[in-house]
Amino acid sequence: AQSVTQLDSHVSVSEGTPVLLRCNYSSSYSPSLFWYVQHPNKGLQLLLKYTSAATLVKGINGFEAEFKKSETSFHLTKPSAHMSDAAEYFCVVSDHSGGSQGNLIFGKGTKLSVKP
């Protein structure tokens, strides 16, 4: 069975400093991995996804993530935080098993706060 663990429930950074949101996954298959962002009272938006191509994935708004199979990790990074990055971030693995292909399994989320 697939699962994801987001290692921090809350991360606080200052504007202009780097962002690191950590995620570890468990999967019996070669996984598809995603990062979604959820701003308050808004829907989930895809930041980026990994689907067995390049291990370094670039997403929207300057975010990127690196797939490391040996470490079963898919950490999300951004070189310089902006106030507008404050939101909840979800690491997600896609279920490859049988008839449930495409079902997304979400982590518990990391709330990112950005201080001026």
Next chain:
Amino acid sequence: EAGVAQSPRYKIIEKRQSVAFWCNPISGHATLYWYQQILGQGPKLLIQFQNNGVVDDSQLPKDRFSAERLKGVDSTLKIQPAKLEDSAVYLCASSFAGTASDTQYFGPGTRLTVL
């Protein structure tokens, strides 16, 4: 391109009442999902449709929840009777083919409060 539409955006009901949510996916998307997101948690899949057939409803509490996608386009999710623990945001998502690597696009959600 229009996104996933959901209505209503907010709903407040008393326990034991019934409620229905509506979703219209992105045009051309064969796969439609309903998720439940309880406050402070990540969304959890309730049901997955491929066109108008159910692919996975293993986590749908079938004694009180039902869903349909009659013409393979829009969908309704119903709760009858509602319990306090059903208070959550109900998210609808759609994808083109429903494969593991396919991107799912989410609607804004319906926030349900059960009193």
